[in-house]
Amino acid sequence: MAGSLIAVQETRHIQQVLAQRGEQAQEKLGGVMADYTHSFQLFAQLLQQTLDAHPDPDVIWDDLKTLDRKLAAIEGDTFDGVYMVYQDRYLYSWDTPYSQYESTGYRPQDRPWYQDAVQGQGAIVFTPPYMSYANHYILSTISQLQPDQETVFAYDIKMGNIQQLVRELGSYDQEQLLVYDANGTIIGSTEEAYLGSTLTADAAAAQTALQQARAAMEALEEGTEAWQKAKEQAEAAEAFAQFRKQSEHGLQTLLDQPRKASLIKLGSRQVYGYLSPGEDYQILILVPLGSLLGATAQVWLLPFLVLELILVYGLSRIRKEWNTRELQQAYVELGQTQKRLEIALKAAQKAAAIDDLTGTMNFKSFRQNVTEQIQNMQETDAGILIMLDGDHFKTINDNYGHQVGDEVIKLAAQMIIGRIRTVDLASRLHGDEFAIFIANTQDYTVAQKIVGDINTSLVSESARRHMPNITLSAGAVIVRRGSNYAQLAKVADAALYEAKSSHDGGFAHA
Template sequence: MADYTHSFQLFVCLLDQLIQAHPDPDEIWNELKGMDSTLAQIEQETFDGVYMVYQDRYLYSWDTPYAENESTGYQPQSRPWYQNAVKGQGAAVFTPPYMSYANHYILSTISQLQPDQETVFAYDIKMGNIQQLVHQLRQFDQEQLMISDNNGTIIGSDQEAYLGSVLSGETAAAEKALRQAEEARDKITEQGQAKQKAQEEAEAAALFLQFLQTNSPAVKQLLDQPAQVLPVKIDHRRYYGTMQTGESYHVLLLVPLTSLLAQSVQVWLLPLLSIELILVYGLSRIRKELHTRELRQAYIELGQTQKRLEIALKAAQKAAAIDDLTGMMNVKSFCQNVTEQIQHMQENDHGILIFLDGDHFKTINDTYGHQVGDEVIKLASQMIIGRIRTIDLASRLHGDEFAIFVSNTQDYQVARKIVEDINTTLLAESARRHMPNITLSAGAVIATCKSSYPLLAKQADQALYEAKATHNGGFAHA
């Protein structure tokens, strides 16, 4: 947070100079809007806008018409960032992280009361790197992972709807959050972005309340016994869970028992096979000296056991690399295969990593149910596999997110054409099957022999974020 404080002080200097040069609020507002793109280039992915309360006016750097704020009843003086700044009396203070339903990511705000005791400067900080960390930490099928701060606010989760909720063993806070979200939604009478944002916030609050109502005893047990690995029931299934606490942030991890056992197969099966091979070798040596029927029969049986174990090992290794729903590579297998391709690249070799994400997929789940949503995901995977070559790689990362690695090219037009073909065939095939249609937005980055998968994934994810702006099958590249 110290780095953010330093950056914020630079913004404070800029805003002070701006007020000195243009004391009129309307002129300041115009200047702020002109600064937005420049400031975003300086701070890159963490920047999400600067704003202020000045002469009792709310001024900000983005292009949203002020009427949209008025329609929601937005009063900056009642917001935590303003109230915390007043309490801080000139110190730079941070708000607890919260979910921005306008943009679907976690934000924190740093703000500061100015010497006139009225003006407050504020700067929003994107905390999307926490979500990237959550996805990178996932190791088991259908595992659930939540990162919370000291206030219990969920700032990272594989379930995006849970972001911004308060993790607790009781439902009271979640019930209150739902009531407040529904009241805020009902106050907005006109349809538009503000209404949609409020509706999504209410839906997310309802989903998290449902999670707590079903699983409150298990969550309370884990919160009350940190650092312990405990068997619990989540959504009426058997899980192993643990709450790992840190100085400022805490991690709740829930792993289904079935996924744990499936992942463990590779751990115990390979040593077992080695033992069987040793036994076979030892018995074969004995057989040369003792030609008894019993030993020959034991040798045959052990050979059959070896064969069965080899078959089981191959099956277990294949299962560990495949996404159950789509049959595509899972994220772990995809990461390993892309890393291997990069390691075998020569100086002049290139490839393109593409991240794809379904547009409005949540609406399909909410409208038609998760079973139809799964069918849409399977259809999307079929269209992806059908548009790439046998030398290329494709994976379902999680949810409605996919990835493609296109070999032997550095032409972004090739990647763009692949994405366009996928969306075209998705539209045609979903209409033919009478299924709801989604588009896939995509972000791409070129890979070289010097690349690393984590950095490529971060750059592709940033490009995907730009492409998602239209929510209509957009394409962007690093």
């Protein structure tokens, strides 16, 4: 009975942990998609300015190539070409002669990006993503119908930022994360071979896709570039077919029961799975049972050791006679076990609350402490929640490597801790993202001064240590009694998004 109670408590904790991770992942994914939308808005603004200045289609066609280079410089790897339908003509930014499209009977009005834009009636829409095996990335098109109800702007994007997000979100050993759209197409996965496959299709469909990929490869001349690409596609299809076969029954359970953590079989392994549904994209989390038990030891280890103590003590009572020596020995054993419990509990509590890299609070501990602060507030009390994000941190990783990037993150954490009081809270959330809770104030100028001091000290200290320079942009929101942490975080993130427009340590508040 005691073992069953321990198992129930552990199961509830796992449900809570995976639900929080799913919510966090959806928030991060929403941020990535918002960035893609912002990129398109920039493109649409530049293109509309060009249309207003030079409405002639031939001039527009020439200007698209210039616009193509501007967007490539701004957006980097995300950008993959711009095009439009204007005055019933197909205009694009690349150098392919239009005669090649005419010879195949190509009509842009028949393409999904155009039809989705028309159906969206002025809203910014994403066409269903697909895997480009020629280039090894997921592609999508963002398009928008313009007010004249005929002109459509379109913008191709590489959705590599979703793959980067998946890599950053991984927290457990051998964990798998998969992001897929409404059609079931996998657009983000810790196993890159799964990209472009259809998660919602059954094992038989995955096997059929594998056979088709092999047939396409065998129809080509071995050693050619086309054969090599077809071979890579076949290898990816084989990897996904194996995964789909291993997860046939368990995966269907997760798809049928979103927001519920379930223990399923994945081949010979037992894994906990959780499906976090969103408006347009779903996130599937698969964590091996052993990895989760190790990470949640503070929940089941203490009760298990207590149960062990009770069993040992009870059996010794049955087996041994009551005499002074045996009773004394039992007390010794009790003291030793109690010591083990105290050591195990302290280790588990510390591991659960601290970020390994910076020594600050981790996300879970910070959220719990801020929530407790809110609950203990009086009606007249207030505080400020600040979300911070590094500017150009990806450039540091790309140019200097992740080891230098980790040192920059540790330096940022040191500067944050050094600029707040002992009654305030600081946490590293993920990557180069931090959060601060300033107690006993509702004055945004206080928060802005703290952020300014942090950035000033970062600049001087990084120069002194001969490290790459980084600034932290910040968004702030006032916290009062009865506030909800998740809602506060969303508002602060929105302010942070505004502050990051300058990428130079900006500050904005709700």
